[in-house]
Each structure stands twice: as C-alpha cells, then as structure tokens.
Amino acid sequence: MISTGLFFAFGDLIAQTLFPHKIIEVETAENGDKIEKEAYTGYVPSRTFRALIYGSIFFAPISVMWHGKTLPKIKNPFIHLKQRTNMEQFSKSKKRLHFYDTVFRLGIDQLLFPAFIWIPLYNTVMVLLAQHDDPFAVVKNKLENNWWNVLKANWTVWPGFQLFNLYFIPVHLRIVCANIWATGWNAFLSFVHNTKGHGKGSGRRFEEMVDIEDEDQEITMIYD
Template identity: 70%
Template sequence: MPTIFHRYNALLKKYPFRSNMITTSILFGFGDITAQSLFKHKKTVIITDEKTGETHEEIETSDYNFARTCRAMIYGMMFFAPISVLWHGKTLPKLKNPFINILQRRKMEQNEHSYKKLHFYDSVFRMSVDQLIFPALVWIPLYNTVMVLLAQHEDPFGVIYNKLENNWFNVLKANWTVWPGFQLVNLYFVPVHLRIVTANIWATGWNCFLRFVHNTAGHGKGSGHKIEELVDIEDDDQEITMIYD
C-alpha cells in the first residue's frame, strides 16, 4: 500500500514545478513563523521623557508579522521554487566535471567503486559552480528585490540598492559558512527530485539560527564567536535572509 511519502514522491517526479511551488511556499511560511515565534525581533529605541526632556534606551519586541510570512510564501512559490526546479532539477544534474576526459569517464562508469568516485567529483564540480554563481548573482539580488517590492517601500529601488550595497558581501559570506557543505551532501546523496525539498527543510533551521544569533543576548556581533559574528547579517529594519543555496 503506497504511503503518503510514496505518493508525494510520485507527485514530485510527475509535477516538479507545481509540487515544489506548493511545498516551498509552505516550508518558507513555516520557517518564517517558527523564526518569528521563537526569536522575536528586538529593536533598541530612544525614549524621551516629555516632562524632563531626559532620554533613555528601551528594548522593543516586535509582534508577529503576518504580512512578512505572506511575502516569504509568495517569494518561495513564485520565484524560488520555479528557478530552483530549472537550475537544481534540470540544469545542474547535467553538468559534468570537465577535468575528467571522456575516455577516463567511460572507464570509471564501468566499475562500481570508480563510478562512486566519478559521482563525487561531479558533485564537487556542481556544488562549486552553484555556490560561485547562484547565491551572489541570483538569490541575494532576487530575494532583496522581490521582498522590498512586496513590502511596498517608498523609493523601492533606492532601498534595494542600499541593501545590496551594504549587505551583499556579508550575506554571501554568511551563506558560504553553511550552504556549500550541505549542498555537496545534497548533490551526492539525495535524488534529484528531492533536493529542493531537502534544501528547504535545511533552510528552516538556518533561518531560525540567523534569528537566534541576531536577537538573543550574548550572541551575534560582539559575542566573540567568529561564526556568530559572521552570520549576524540582519539590521534592525531588514527582514531576515531566508535561503541562499
């Protein structure tokens, strides 16, 4: 009797775009709700006493932002999932390591042990191409553009330019702390049709970790922990970075 997983697995193979669009939207929404609920956004505000004119700092904790979750779900469904299917599902698996010539490749394909080595070499090459091109040139600019436009900021293109100018490289460095290793495992062990779902599940934990680092006392910038300082990429008015794989 087919299980829910078997049915879902079959849907991913038969309808890769529709299935991944729905799944990605749900997982992006769940990831944002989880992050907002567990690690509430904290912002330092200056309070002025009207009578004395004295000022002091207070920490404000934001309420749950439903609109932000909707923006994350729209981005996941309409932009991230279709591009991921085209790139991770249809283009990346066709790339082969160019440093292995045709004769050597054919010879390695005939032996089970050598074939595993060949698959590993191809996976390393695919991961390298993916991480050198897509986060920097596609995911980071696309995410900032879409989320700013959906949030209906005044002068949206000015906001997008400022975000990319101030945070592009910091976000890229943060991405490289965690995604290359995961993607190598994903490309080597996970079947092609399940890779996007696997990345989305991983991204939920990544998203929560980013919020934990930014909004938990003793962590993030100034904590003395190199990785935490590196991945603390959120500004007070900036939405959390969802996923750059």
C-alpha cells in the same frame, strides 16, 4: 511551490519570534521629564506573507529548473570523454566519477547562484513586495550592507550539506531535503533583510540598526 513557500514563511516566523523589533517610546512625566521605555512592535503578518510569496512564486520554480533539471546534467569537463567511458564500466571508478561530477556541480552551484541569483533576487523581491517608495534604492542599500556578509554565511552553511545532497540524495528528493535544511537559513535571511547594518558589530558587542521600515522608529540596539 507550496512546501517551499511554507518553509520560507516558517523561517520568517522563527526570525520574528527570536528577534522581535524593539523601539524606544518616549513619554513625558508630570514634571516634564522625558522617560524612555522599551517596547516591541509585535508580530508582522505581512512580512511572513512576503516570505511565503517569495518562496512559492520565485524561489521554488527557479530551484526546480536549476537543482532538478539543469545541475544534474552538468558533467565535470576536466574528465575527457574516453576516460569517462572507461570509468563508467567499473563500479568503483563509477563512484569516483560521480564524486568528481558532484564536486564540480557543487562548485558551480556555490560560486555562482548564491552571489548572483539568490541573494539579489531575495532582496529585490522582498523590497518590491513591501512597496517601498524608492524600491531600487532600498535594494541597492541592502545589497551594499549585507551581500558579502550573507554570501560568507552561505558558504559556512551550504557547501557541506549540498555535497551530501548532490552525492547521496536522488534528484527528485533534493529540493525537499534542501527545504528542510534551509529552515534556519530562511530565518537568518529574514533577520538580515529586516535588520539595517547587520554584521557591523565591534566584536565583544554586537551593534545593529533595526529597520522597521519607518525612519522615525529606527534605533540602535546593543547586545553584550
């Protein structure tokens, strides 16, 4: 719980460092003209603390129960019992059996948990910890904007690593390895969760609406 929470906090720290929130401050000159200046909101410790709480109290226990206790016990149902017994008697066929089981576990892990557990849970917990006035409306909005984009990103980052992790790494070390691999992913999650309209860019230019949890401070940023 401690290590997972620290990795989530570190990911948020990276996100805030690389992608700081930018706002437009409007000042009035002596001649009455409006002058716009860019300013950064700076580091937000409470945001990192929320990531720490999520990783420690919510993600870690569920991950242990799923990746450490449940997933290793799941076997490929397409291999019947007699065939499995025969394959377990020889080293080469036993390795092949382990690969078949690993691929099946990977399929369940990647098709079910990110879409229906991790992404909704992350957004729900982080919004509730932020104490929004209407948290469930905010959660609904964030999932409508980002659920599919985050899920697609998940499928580009995790399946290859998880195949290696489930096949080669002992069960008691898998969560540790996943936490190390997830450092960049945690930063990505933090960035997307705190960025309104992420992924709505136009190709050559990436447009996003930065959400600073204050509608008066929301601006559109355009990157070449």
